[in-house]
Amino acid sequence: MADDNTASATRGPRETVVVGDREYVLLGTAHVSAESAREVRAEIDSGDYQRVAIELCAPRHQTLTGDDQLADLDLFRVLREGKAGMVAASLAIGAYQQRLADQLGIEPGAEMRAAITASQSHELPLDLIDREIGVTLKRVYRQIPWWQRLSMLGGLVGSLLSREKITAEDIEQLKDGDILESTFKEFAAQSSDLHAALIDERDRYMAASLLATDAPAGRTLVVVGAGHLKGLANHLRQGFDNPATVRGELSTVPRGARWLKWIPWAVVAVVLVGFAIGFWRSPALGGQLVLEWVIINGALSALGAAAALAHPLTVVTAFVAAPLTSLNPTVGAGMVTAAAELWLRKPRVGDFAMLRGNVKSVRGWFRNRVSRTLLIFLFSTLGSAAATYIAGFRIVGQLFG
Structure with missing residues (x-):
């Protein structure tokens, strides 16, 4: 196994990891950056890749591609199954990301949409490697004490109430973090449990998703938020005995006491x-x-x-x-x-x-x-x-x- 780490002033952060006969080029992006979207499109248009993987789960992919299931939302079922809080939290996170994007006049998730459309135009297989956001939020909720749950709620509310203007330079600095973590930026750094569920676990999940994919030899472009770049690369290098088992374990929601x-x-x-x-x-x-x-x-x-x-x-x-x-x-x-x-x-x-x-x-x-x-x-x-x-x-x- 070998690896290479490259970056330049004109390109976003990236790492290359070789696992057997597969080569993964990890491209770090900002989720609301027009420059990131252009870079993703240029990479795929280069013809250097046989496969594309992106930091999305199926529900978020449906939202970006216009197949939004909210139109078919059964509110009675949501309430009856106790999912009202999770739906509200998902909407709040999406609203925060949209607010950042609106200030720069671009669409949220522009780089992911660019990867989707470019992979389709080049007829490349597209893998959705991230864990479902609902599972992530539930694991966050279960793994942090009650007072941090209140802080989490405060972070969501604060993201809606804040009217602070975000500059293009501030947006580019999101390349050092993650959109979910930035939503809870007031306290994420002080909570190792929160950081683990938001970032570390998803790094492992995405690495397991890539390694579990039954893909032929070749080169894969992996488009992820730059906050996941190092962790994802490390897990790919280390590997897993059974990637499918790792994904299963990270998809379960711990029972409450x-x-x-x-x-x-x-x-x-x-x-x-x-x-x-x-x-x-x-x-x-x-x-x-x-x-x-x-x-x-x-x-x-x-x-x-x-x-x-x-x-x-x-x-x-x-x-x-x-x-x-x-x-x-x-x-x-x-x-x-x-x-x-x-x-x-x-x-x-x-x-x-x-x-x-x-x-x-x-x-x-x-x-x-x-x-x-x-x-x-x-x-x-x-x-x-x-x-x-x-x-x-x-x-x-x-x-x-």
Whole structure:
């Protein structure tokens, strides 16, 4: 096995790795750089390659090629399967990348689109080697502690609220990083677990994808964000005993700690026991505890729905449903409020078609019926969750304080 590392002032960073009878030319790009797109196109047009591989997964490839599955998004299914948060996070990341691209007047993922179209015109096989973004976000979520999950959410929100202008020079500096990592730049450097899931694991996954490909001998152009260049090259040089097994392991989502699943049930048990003790001591005290539970749960969940600009009847639904759903952890208040919103204001075809464009701005999230429903689900759920613990502590305080 041999390797070569070359770069020049007029070319993006690159490395060449030879594995047996295959040669991989790793080209580091910036995901929102017009110069990177031109370089990718020129490389493929040179006729020096028999295959092209790109840092995309199937869903992201579909988005770039116009076959966007958002048009067929089943919101009820997304909510029922607990994927609302992941869909919202994916939209926020895409919006951040689009905002960067808009400031320079180019399309996001221009270099990947250039690789797709150029490989098609030269009739070259195209390999999608990156891990699905949904799996990456889930692994990030599972592998970092709860306080870093809050920071992750803050990074997504901050990427939407920020209005800082990005210069062309700043964009080119993304060649030293990764688009996902840059979204969470405020804290990614301080979290080894986050960095591992966002960068290191994907380096291994992409290397395993390349080595697992049943491709004949020849030269492959591998187009990746430059933040992956060194890690990917190192893993290719080291190799794997079984690349397919490595991909499988990195595609699984770790299970959450079992004891965490029992916390909501424990809180419900405490609340119900508190009600029983209250009524045993005095019907007036028991009634007061139940009333406070209803008001606190209903008000905070309704406040969350209202903050997401829900329909007035959806806000009322949140107030009525939250006190009940909080006593049954298998049904969340957000599921009820989102269902009510979908019934009252069903998304139109145009909402799905304009979704990616709308979520580039905060106002757009609230204007589009699809994204607004996701916000209603999340906000009313957070309001109900906070209310459950607040009311629970009040019940314990009044009984034993």
